[in-house]
Amino acid sequence: EAQVTQNPRYLITVTGKKLTVTCSQNMNHEYMSWYRQDPGLGLRQIYYSMNVEVTDKGDVPEGYKVSRKEKRNFPLILESPSPNQTSLYFCASSAHTDTQYFGPGTRLTVL
Amino acid sequence: GQNIDQPTEMTATEGAIVQINCTYQTSGFNGLFWYQQHAGEAPTFLSYNVLDGLEEKGRFSSFLSRSKGYSYLLLKELQMKDSASYLCAVREEGGKLIFGQGTELSVKP
Numbered sequence: 001e002a003q004v005t006q007n008p009r010y011l012i013t014v015t016g017k018k019l020t021v022t023c024s025q026n027m028n029h030e031y032m033s034w035y036r037q038d039p040g041l042g043l044r045q046i047y048y049s050m051n052v053e054v055t056d057k058g059d060v061p062e063g064y065k066v067s068r069k070e071k072r073n074f075p076l077i078l079e080s081p082s083p084n085q086t087s088l089y090f091c092a093s094s095a096h097t098d099t100q101y102f103g104p105g106t107r108l109t110v111l
Numbered sequence: 112g113q114n115i116d117q118p119t120e121m122t123a124t125e126g127a128i129v130q131i132n133c134t135y136q137t138s139g140f141n142g143l144f145w146y147q148q149h150a151g152e153a154p155t156f157l158s159y160n161v162l163d164g165l166e167e168k169g170r171f172s173s174f175l176s177r178s179k180g181y182s183y184l185l186l187k188e189l190q191m192k193d194s195a196s197y198l199c200a201v202r203e204e205g206g207k208l209i210f211g212q213g214t215e216l217s218v219k220p
Contacts, residue, residue, distance in 0.1 A: 033208065042212035043154070043198065050206050058207060059113075090153055099144065100208070102153035 002027045004103035006091050012109045013081060021076045021106050023091030029101075031094045032074040033058070034066065036087040037105075043090070049074055081110045113137045115211035117199050122217045123189055131184045131214045133199035141206075145173050145184045146198040148213065154198055157184065186216075194218045 004025045013019055025032065033048040035058075045058030049068040063085055065077040074093075078085060086109050092100040115135045123129040135143070142161040146154035158166055160175035160182060172185040186193055196213040203209065 031206065035210075040212070043200075043210040045208055045210075048206055048208070056206065059209070099156040099159055102155070105153055 002101070004091055004093050004101050006089075006103040006106050008106060009104060010107050012111065014111050015082055016080050019078050019081060019108075021078075021089060021091075021108070023074045023076065023103060024072050025074075025093040025101070026072065027093060027095075027101070028071065029093040029095055030071070031100075032068065033092045033100065034064070034074070034076045035090045035092065036060065036085075037090060038087050046076070046089075081108075083110050086110050113203075113209050115199055115201060115209055117197075117211040117214045119212070120215040120217070122219060123186075125189055125191060125218055125220050127189050128185065128187050129189060129216065131186075131197050131199075131216070133182045133184070133211055135180050135182070135199070135201045135209075135211075137201045137203050137209055139204035140177060141202045141204045143173075143175055143182050144200045144202070144208075145171075145182075146200065148196045148198060150196075157197075189218050191218050191220070 007022045030051045034046040035043045037043045044060045047066040049055045089106045091103040094100040117133045145157040148154040158173035165174045170187045175182045196215050198213045199211040201209050
């Protein structure tokens with residue numbers, strides 16, 4: 001089944017404790033992206049990747065890192081999480097100009 | 112600067128037709144998407160326009176005018192399950208995707 005998976009789905013952590021949210025797709029898509037969704041602000045792009053070893057900043061990259069060492073995986077890294085990074089995070093993938101398929105979301109709470 | 116505007120909320124009656132508008136100002140243009148998102152779920156794709164005109168897909172249609180920076184999503188024969196948030200998004204030429212804040216549609220019996 002074609003899908004985008006994210007782990008974990010829910011995470012509660014404390015300020016400053018490094019964490020990684022994994023994202024994997026099995027559709028051989030070149031394009032992958034991370035978003036955060038907050039009430040009243042909609043979906044905002046954090047980082048995106050057009051292909052392996054190519055990453056670019058979206059609208060809200062501060063406090064986040066990504067890597068794209070292989071086509072199927074695009075982890076999101078928070079080196080030192082802060083409470084303002086409490087949010088709902090979505091990973092998505094697509095063939096270059098096609099529609100994006102979204103993962104199920106990761107609800108992160110930083111205390 | 113970048114800006115995508117859509118109404119915050121709309122209400123319509125079951126069986127009716129509703130049009131959700133989206134206007135945009137972005138750095139370049141490489142396609143406009145409409146997504147549906149039910150509460151607590153991931154967005155799902157509805158339509159994609161890159162050329163001017165109307166794209167029809169069952170009960171849903173989407174229109175684009177690039178010269179006016181304008182799109183709309185038309186939903187016909189509304190059903191209760193169409194109650195959701197509808198997101199307009201523009202892909203810029205470099206691959207960046209900008210989303211509007213979404214329109215919360217409530218369908219009443």
